[in-house]
Amino acid sequence: MQKLSMTLAAASLMLASAATPTLAADGRDYISMVGSGTVYPFATAVAEQFGKTTKFKTPKIEATGTGGGMKLFCAGAGVDTPDITNASRQMKKSEMESCQKNGVTEVVEVKVGYDGIVFANSKKVAPMKLSRKDIYLALAKQVPSPEGGDKLVANPYKTWKDVNPALPANKIEVFGPAPISGTRDAFTELVMDNGCEAFPFIKAMQKSDEKQFKAVCQTLREDGGYVEAGDNYNLIVQKLETSPASMGIFGFSYLDQNGDKVQGSIIDGSVPTFDNIASGKYVISRPLFFYIKKAHVGVIPGMNEYIAEFTSDRAWGKEGYLAEKGLIPAPADERKANAETAKALKPVVIK
Amino acid sequence: MNEKPISTMDRVSVGLAKRYRKERRFRLFGLAAIVASLLFLVLLLGSIGAKGWTAFQQTHIRLDVFFDPAVLDVKNLATANYANLVKNAVFVLFPEVEGRQDKRLLAKMVSGGAAFELQRMVVSNPELIGTTKSLWVIAKDEVDMFVKGYIPRNVPESERRVSDKQIAWIDQLAATGRLEKKFNTIFFQAGDSREPELAGIRGAVMGSLFTLMVTLVLSFPVGVAAAVYLEEFAPQNRWTDLIEVNVNNLAAIPSIVFGLLGLAVFLNFMNLPRSASLVGGLVLTLMTLPTIIIASRASLKSVPPSIREAALGVGASKMQTISHHILPLALPGIMTGTIIGMARALGETAPLLMIGMVAFIVDVPHSFSDPATVLPVQIYLWAGSPERAFIERTSAAIMVLLFILLLMNATAVFLRNKFERRW
Numbered sequence: 001m002q003k004l005s006m007t008l009a010a011a012s013l014m015l016a017s018a019a020t021p022t023l024a025a026d027g028r029d030y031i032s033m034v035g036s037g038t039v040y041p042f043a044t045a046v047a048e049q050f051g052k053t054t055k056f057k058t059p060k061i062e063a064t065g066t067g068g069g070m071k072l073f074c075a076g077a078g079v080d081t082p083d084i085t086n087a088s089r090q091m092k093k094s095e096m097e098s099c100q101k102n103g104v105t106e107v108v109e110v111k112v113g114y115d116g117i118v119f120a121n122s123k124k125v126a127p128m129k130l131s132r133k134d135i136y137l138a139l140a141k142q143v144p145s146p147e148g149g150d151k152l153v154a155n156p157y158k159t160w161k162d163v164n165p166a167l168p169a170n171k172i173e174v175f176g177p178a179p180i181s182g183t184r185d186a187f188t189e190l191v192m193d194n195g196c197e198a199f200p201f202i203k204a205m206q207k208s209d210e211k212q213f214k215a216v217c218q219t220l221r222e223d224g225g226y227v228e229a230g231d232n233y234n235l236i237v238q239k240l241e242t243s244p245a246s247m248g249i250f251g252f253s254y255l256d257q258n259g260d261k262v263q264g265s266i267i268d269g270s271v272p273t274f275d276n277i278a279s280g281k282y283v284i285s286r287p288l289f290f291y292i293k294k295a296h297v298g299v300i301p302g303m304n305e306y307i308a309e310f311t312s313d314r315a316w317g318k319e320g321y322l323a324e325k326g327l328i329p330a331p332a333d334e335r336k337a338n339a340e341t342a343k344a345l346k347p348v349v350i351k
Numbered sequence: 352m353n354e355k356p357i358s359t360m361d362r363v364s365v366g367l368a369k370r371y372r373k374e375r376r377f378r379l380f381g382l383a384a385i386v387a388s389l390l391f392l393v394l395l396l397g398s399i400g401a402k403g404w405t406a407f408q409q410t411h412i413r414l415d416v417f418f419d420p421a422v423l424d425v426k427n428l429a430t431a432n433y434a435n436l437v438k439n440a441v442f443v444l445f446p447e448v449e450g451r452q453d454k455r456l457l458a459k460m461v462s463g464g465a466a467f468e469l470q471r472m473v474v475s476n477p478e479l480i481g482t483t484k485s486l487w488v489i490a491k492d493e494v495d496m497f498v499k500g501y502i503p504r505n506v507p508e509s510e511r512r513v514s515d516k517q518i519a520w521i522d523q524l525a526a527t528g529r530l531e532k533k534f535n536t537i538f539f540q541a542g543d544s545r546e547p548e549l550a551g552i553r554g555a556v557m558g559s560l561f562t563l564m565v566t567l568v569l570s571f572p573v574g575v576a577a578a579v580y581l582e583e584f585a586p587q588n589r590w591t592d593l594i595e596v597n598v599n600n601l602a603a604i605p606s607i608v609f610g611l612l613g614l615a616v617f618l619n620f621m622n623l624p625r626s627a628s629l630v631g632g633l634v635l636t637l638m639t640l641p642t643i644i645i646a647s648r649a650s651l652k653s654v655p656p657s658i659r660e661a662a663l664g665v666g667a668s669k670m671q672t673i674s675h676h677i678l679p680l681a682l683p684g685i686m687t688g689t690i691i692g693m694a695r696a697l698g699e700t701a702p703l704l705m706i707g708m709v710a711f712i713v714d715v716p717h718s719f720s721d722p723a724t725v726l727p728v729q730i731y732l733w734a735g736s737p738e739r740a741f742i743e744r745t746s747a748a749i750m751v752l753l754f755i756l757l758l759m760n761a762t763a764v765f766l767r768n769k770f771e772r773r774w
Contacts, residue, residue, distance in 0.1 A: 260511050
């Protein structure tokens with residue numbers, strides 16, 4: 001018994017001494033990235049390709065969400081902060097200011113392509129034909145009174161038929177992302193705001209009282225019509241399969257991968273296909289970005305090469321491997337311009 | 352008046368049947384609880400197993416690769432276009448395929464990993480240049496999913512990620528014996544990847560190992576020392592009461608709080624590297640310490656006072672009593688507590704989120720300061736990936752994690768049975 005305890009003590013001592021090499025955050029030899037979960041699948045694909053084809057280490061990428069990524073990115077200019085942050089929306093003015101305040105003076109913005117947000121249901125039923133106004137009326141917490149007049153009431157609609165007689169009499173139940181997600185931000189901005197503006201008195205509100213306009217348009221109902229399903233979109237796809245009357249909201253790449261199980265609704269007359277999103281015909285699409293800390297280029301090995309890999313045509317081009325992963329490429333001339341900005345490391349000015 | 356007084360026996364027999372019934376019911380409730388939990392366990396393991404077991408096999412395609420001396424040169428081995436060698440080998444199999452679009456489709460049946468495999472082979476053995484070799488290379492995840500039956504054959508072409516032409520080629524390959532499912536060694540040898548067919552758990556397992564090593568090395572000695580002091584030396588006063596309450600309280604704190612603490616202390620104040628398994632281990636140490644202290648104290652307390660008194664009686668000092676008698680006798684219990692604490696640490700993700708260990712990391716970590724991730728984080732990341740092939744890999748990784756947990760808990764039971772003494 002005593003022997004056993006002695007060996008254990010000796011073993012732990014040995015491990016303890018092995019576990020203390022010099023440890024400091026400086027002298028990092030790999031690129032560190034944070035940011036959006038929507039850009040994550042693309043950034044990781046580029047990072048892996050970069051790691052396998054160059055002499056540099058494979059970058060490390062954390063999916064922190066766009067907002068969380070900005071916060072880490074702007075925390076300072078030292079090498080213990082991330083070099084690149086991915087974003088599913090443009091950097092906000094307030095974020096740029098916090099960057100400046102913390103010594104991150106020069107930030108380069110690279111637009112990588114587009115992502116479509118789809119409104120999907122199970123293949124077992126017919127596809128839905130929706131307008132953004134229908135979606136707003138079905139999902140907002142407060143809607144204009146159905147009796148007419150410029151009055152807001154708590155959302156009375158129970159089925160899609162109540163919203164628009166042309167739609168089936170299915171119960172309104174939509175699974176979608178939670179508020180921290182960039183997809184949710186984009187959804188409220190592109191769909192809810194737009195659907196809202198179909199009502200002149202709410203539109204007028206935008207000028208007079210923007211805060212209230214946002215509250216009216218962007219607050220989703222909490223009575224079970226909209227179900228926050230976290231950011232695991234595979235679960236939403238599974239859920240849609242088992243309950244064909246429900247709808248789900250997610251990025252295009254999930255539709256692309258599950259074409260045999262779910263279908264995208266027709267929004268304002270256009271189907272979410274690769275071509276429709278690329279051409280801008282499908283309206284719910286948003287640009288994706290990544291932001292580079294200029295001060296780290298040349299300090300962290302491989303920065304230039306990573307940027308070159310991401311902005312090469314074999315990555316983000318029309319036939320590139322990112323399109324394979326579900327990224328909608330930008331038009332050729334836009335790609336060219338963006339690649340040049342990235343190469344020249346031209347700092348962005350956020351207005 | 353002349354009613355017979357009821358005897359005790361009568362009174363007992365009147366209620367007896369009712370009491371037996373009650374007892375039977377009581378037993379049935381217990382049994383039902385066990386059966387229900389077993390049923391859920393079987394359901395859980397069954398669904399994971401059913402989804403995951405296929406991931407241990409991977410579809411391979413046999414190609415006759417010609418190591419073309421025109422492409423390969425001893426000088427350019429690192430940069431040569433190996434992907435072209437793979438493509439040419441596929442095109443040779445289907446000489447009738449023409450047109451750029453079709454050729455692209457055809458080339459896409461083989462994983463991009465095949466090129467790296469060829470590169471490894473040529474670099475380690477340059478004599479291959481100029482020869483033709485028959486090789487089994489990895490198929491692309493979509494081909495794999497189709498072969499395993501996860502992509503239905505009978506839906507319209509636009510709704511699946513394998514085209515009609517590709518299906519015809521797959522059938523042809525299968526008919527000629529060039530398509531086979533083999534044991535998926537990559538799953539155990541590779542780090543993470545965005546290509547499901549190239550993704551493995553090695554990086555996560557190594558990360559878990561490093562993290563747990565740090566946790567064990569720090570929390571075991573500290574925990575046991577604290578327990579020994581509190582149990583054997585500390586005076587009974589308000590301070591020790593306060594410490595005891597706090598230790599018990601810490602054991603119940605949600606683990607994310609330890610993550611926040613780790614972020615503030617280890618990363619922001621001590622400037623340790625983000626995403627390193629060392630920091631993960633430190634955070635998990637904080638989390639497991641209370642568990643180990645509580646288990647160790649209970650175990651020390653259960654050593655009979657007679658042993659203590661006998662040792663002191665024959666002239667042993669306090670330290671000799673503890674290190675020669677009490678600690679060895681308490682050790683099985685302490686180790687059981689430690690292993691259970693470790694098993695909990697192995698399954699933890701929430702605190703690691705705050706210190707950057709929830710990340711995409713391809714390179715397998717080699718030291719405590721390398722960026723690393725751990726098994727449950729890997730499961731979480733794969734579960735959220737759009738590619739369908741990640742679903743089976745997620746389940747397979749869960750199976751590996753469960754196996755390790757089972758092993759650890761079995762060790763705990765074994766140690767207890769082997770060394771436990773009853774008085």
